[in-house]
Amino acid sequence: MSGPIQPGTDEDPFLAELEKLLDADELSRARSGRLPGVRRRFVISHAATRILLGERLGRPPDGLRFVRGRWGKPAVADAPGLHFSLSHSGELALLALAPRPVGVDLELVRSGRDVHRLSRRFFPCQEEELVARGGRPAFARLWARKEACVKAAGGRLTEGLALPVAHTSGQATVHAPVSGPFTGPWRVADLPLPEEYAGSVALLGDGPFCVSGGVWYPIAPGDSDPAPRKPGVK
DSSP: OEEEOOSOOTTOHHHHHHHTTSOHHHHHHHHTOOSTTHHHHHHHHHHHHHHHHHHHHTSOGGGOOEEEOTTOOEEETTOTTOEEEEEEETTEEEEEEESSOEEEEEEEOOSSSOHHHHHHHHSOHHHHHHHHHHHHHHHHHHHHHHHHHHHHHTOOHHHHTTOOOOOOSSEEEEOOSSOSSSOOOEEEEEOOOOTTEEEEEEEESSOOOOOOOOBEEOOOTTOOOSSOSSOEEO
């Protein structure tokens, strides 16, 4: 699921309605952002996550309780059969739901990042060469694949930077280069997004999967749009 984080301000009345769905920890994190728009983007993406998880589980979104793994990976308490992952960057957010551990990552192709230095330091040689030829878009695509695997495993990003993800197919199986607690395998697929973004989803295990997508729209009460009068997926 992808969703545009709609234009507006941090004082938008509809934002206050969405904030009512969040718990104390989420509200604290939302209000800690210093840059303009950070609170708005956080609230919309996390409220949408609660709404969609609640619909899947048949529970009220404001009643969901989250627990976190060792490195912060969230899960819905008392819902072991539903796995999810959220990522947001720029004005988009991605949410992945799956029956097995899943990770999703969204990257805005940024102009201020020295991607050649980073790839030389962290990436395998083949990927360093891809970045040397393809620049920032190539770096963002490889980074998104690695981080999606890390999120699926509930690990730390430093554990996944050496993952070999330079496949050319739309979906591929990825294995860690050395054995250990962070070995995978993961099944990774790139996601169709606007050209200024790169995004990937990864599921733990090597079984292939299909991606069924939708777009979530935050529709404010009283909106004249003929669509259903509640936030939902189209």
